[in-house]
Amino acid sequence: MSIYNRAGFEAYLTIDCHLSKLTVEAYTGDVEHFCRTLNGENPTKQAVISFLNRLSTNEYTKRSMSRKVSSLRLYFHFLKHKQGQDVPSIGDVFQTNASLNLPKLIRQSTLIQVKNHDFSHSRHPLRDQCIVALLYYSGCRVSEVVQMKQGKVFSDHMVILGKGDKERVVPLARVVKSKLDAYMSNELRNPRSEWLFPGRKGRSITRQTVTKVLADLKYHCGIVERLTPHTLRHMFATTLLERGMDLREVQLLLGHSSIKTTQIYTHLDKSKLRNVFNACHPLS
Numbered sequence: 001m002s003i004y005n006r007a008g009f010e011a012y013l014t015i016d017c018h019l020s021k022l023t024v025e026a027y028t029g030d031v032e033h034f035c036r037t038l039n040g041e042n043p044t045k046q047a048v049i050s051f052l053n054r055l056s057t058n059e060y061t062k063r064s065m066s067r068k069v070s071s072l073r074l075y076f077h078f079l080k081h082k083q084g085q086d087v088p089s090i091g092d093v094f095q096t097n098a099s100l101n102l103p104k105l106i107r108q109s110t111l112i113q114v115k116n117h118d119f120s121h122s123r124h125p126l127r128d129q130c131i132v133a134l135l136y137y138s139g140c141r142v143s144e145v146v147q148m149k150q151g152k153v154f155s156d157h158m159v160i161l162g163k164g165d166k167e168r169v170v171p172l173a174r175v176v177k178s179k180l181d182a183y184m185s186n187e188l189r190n191p192r193s194e195w196l197f198p199g200r201k202g203r204s205i206t207r208q209t210v211t212k213v214l215a216d217l218k219y220h221c222g223i224v225e226r227l228t229p230h231t232l233r234h235m236f237a238t239t240l241l242e243r244g245m246d247l248r249e250v251q252l253l254l255g256h257s258s259i260k261t262t263q264i265y266t267h268l269d270k271s272k273l274r275n276v277f278n279a280c281h282p283l284s
Helices: 006-016 021-035 045-057 062-081 108-116 125-137 142-146 174-186 207-221 229-242 247-254 259-263 270-280
Strands: 157-161 167-171
Touching (some): 006 062, 021 062, 045 062, 108 125, 125 207, 142 207, 142 229, 229 247, 247 259
């Protein structure tokens, strides 16, 4: 019977695979998610297929599912070559080009509900408003919100620690500054903490906390559309591009290392493309 060895798997990902801390956390979280479905049984190819079918039923994107398969492939390799267990190959279970699979845009009416929600039902309404503001108005990833430090927030900008421990400077929108000022003045539980959103035992809040904030928002607003932290980041990028911001400037704000990643956020309709073409063409 297979028993999940988190410490051993983490060491394998860190030392043997040279993965970053955030990637290790994501992969171990994926494997724990899978192992909870096994009910103590040995991991099998059919168990992986059933796991992915459930993810698809629950509307996980192909990109999310692809990452979970990457996690499971490394886990099965770890079990076979580091733990000496007899496990099947799952290399052919899930193969897809997920590069263009992004969260769908939400309707403008839904976006207005999200932006205006006051979280009056929450124990931490000002904190939750700030979390939503950072996701939408600043285009933060959920990991960037969780790891935001008080010392990185200034009067007109903030310094965001992104993927690969790369920092980027993002202007502080007025609405974000207003919400941050209210939160830090009235609700910040531990002003001495290095974290903007302190959690328990001196740590920051978790990714699951941010997910729960949006889940509660959906419930109280009666929103039926899929709404995740990345949905709001996607809306941030799309809104900027639709309003004419240069693609490379959006790339800097999002913290993408390659502009090819930023390009897949473009959802400009043909009428807007035609207007730009007519305005910029040398013979127009």
